[in-house]
Amino acid sequence: MKGQAMLIVVLTLSALLGMSTALSGLLVAYELRQTAGLTQSAVAIYAADSGIEYELYRKYKNVDYPAPVFHNSASVRTSATPASIRSVGQSGSAARAFEYTF
Numbered sequence: 392m393k394g395q396a397m398l399i400v401v402l403t404l405s406a407l408l409g410m411s412t413a414l415s416g417l418l419v420a421y422e423l424r425q426t427a428g429l430t431q432s433a434v435a436i437y438a439a440d441s442g443i444e445y446e447l448y449r450k451y452k453n454v455d456y457p458a459p460v461f462h463n464s465a466s467v468r469t470s471a472t473p474a475s476i477r478s479v480g481q482s483g484s485a486a487r488a489f490e491y492t493f
């Protein structure tokens with residue numbers, strides 16, 4: 392009888408330990424994914440900012456200035472009208488936009 396109770400306690404504690412380990416691993420995976428998303432978001436913001444700077448430079452200094460080239464898998468799309476400049480930076484699944492109005 393005592394051996395059965397001890398076996399049940401050991402099995403219950405093992406199950407609880409296994410579940411808490413699995414839950415901790417899941418939480419760490421979510422945190423890593425969120426950190427990667429923040430990094431991509433920051434890269435997208437800088438790409439959008441460089442797009443605004445690029446269009447402003449073209450407008451006021453040199454119309455033939457070449458488009459920015461990124462070496463970190465970011466991209467930028469710009470559109471300029473006489474009244475505003477819109478720039479969308481993208482990195483991975485994150486996209487951030489800035490608009491400059493004159």
